[in-house]
Amino acid sequence: MEAQKIFVDYLKQNDLKNTPERMVILQEVMKLDKHFEAEVLFEHIKSINIKVSRASIYRTLDLLVQCDLVNRINFDNTCFYYETTMNKSSHDHFICTECGKIIEFYYSEIEKIHKNITDKFELDISEYSHQIYGKCKDCKQKKSLK
Ligand SMILES: [Zn+2]
Ligand SMILES: [Zn+2]
Structure with missing residues (x-):
């Protein structure tokens, strides 16, 4: 998976931990082809019975934005939409x-x-x-x- 390689490389280069949580979040993000809110992603991951904290969702989304795998769209400075940049x-x-x-x-x-x-x-x-x-x-x- 290309996105995974980009993310793993990014984490390595920045001395960040490659955790199973982060990999799951990346995987689920890549499955979403529409614009989504962080909260929606959080609920989705909960619904498939994976335990991930809300904080790590936000943190991982930030990282994915930094390595250009995800695009952040500012809605009103308190609310953001996200979308993957792969194949788009x-x-x-x-x-x-x-x-x-x-x-x-x-x-x-x-x-x-x-x-x-x-x-x-x-x-x-x-x-x-x-x-x-x-x-x-x-x-x-x-x-x-x-
Ligand atoms: Zn309207
Ligand atoms: Zn879009």
């Missing part, structure tokens, strides 16, 4: 502030803008985050019905 091309997110729905989108124009910015300012972008917040179609309709 870059995309951006619209997040509904009413119901929390996430819509993924990709426009090559955005990639082009990045390229223009890197060229113009001679930058090397390692990471970017582009989120749009607002009301989704359903929530917009609900509002106008009131």
